[in-house]
Amino acid sequence: MAKVVTDGRTVLSKGYGVADVGRRTPVDPDRTGFFLGSLAKLFTTQAASLLVADGRVDPKADVNDSLRAVTGTDTCPGRPVTLHHLLTHTAGFDSDLVGRTKARPEDVEPLAESLTVRRPPRVRPPGVVAAYDNYGYALAGRLVAEVSGRPSPPMSTSTSSSRWA
Numbered sequence: 001m002a003k004v005v006t007d008g009r010t011v012l013s014k015g016y017g018v019a020d021v022g023r024r025t026p027v028d029p030d031r032t033g034f035f036l037g038s039l040a041k042l043f044t045t046q047a048a049s050l051l052v053a054d055g056r057v058d059p060k061a062d063v064n065d066s067l068r069a070v071t072g073t074d075t076c077p078g079r080p081v082t083l084h085h086l087l088t089h090t091a092g093f094d095s096d097l098v099g100r101t102k103a104r105p106e107d108v109e110p111l112a113e114s115l116t117v118r119r120p121p122r123v124r125p126p127g128v129v130a131a132y133d134n135y136g137y138a139l140a141g142r143l144v145a146e147v148s149g150r151p152s153p154p155m156s157t158s159t160s161s162s163r164w165a
Helices: 039-053 081-086 111-117 134-148
Strands: 004-008 009-014 017-022 070-072 162-164
Touching: 039 081, 039 134, 070 111, 081 134, 111 134
Parallel strands: 070 162
Antiparallel strands: 004 009
């Protein structure tokens, strides 16, 4: 499936292949759902890299320097979580995927809320162990949205501070 949106307007919408192999149902770009899963990590990494290249984010600075809606406490004094840690799966968060998938976009909670409500515990200091980290990437996505000023839905417009540990 391909969908291209410019300035909030769809300029291309086309389905490729089949949505149901057994029934040979073609992909309908307006009705067939695809889970993006880890593909979103590629876009997050690219956007974060552009902010680093523009000098808007220091990849080795505490992420709390860039985040407003979601911030954290220093559970490992002197070893803050950095964008580098988030993008290399070394932030030290526990991995928990339960209850995070939604079939309908309207059921997805705002990112800042999800990052607060579904915050996993920190189980190790940052930079020690690489462990696949969806939460860390979601936090990196929130950082990109806040620094760039271009939030992508679903996003919270709240400026209240939440704490992660």
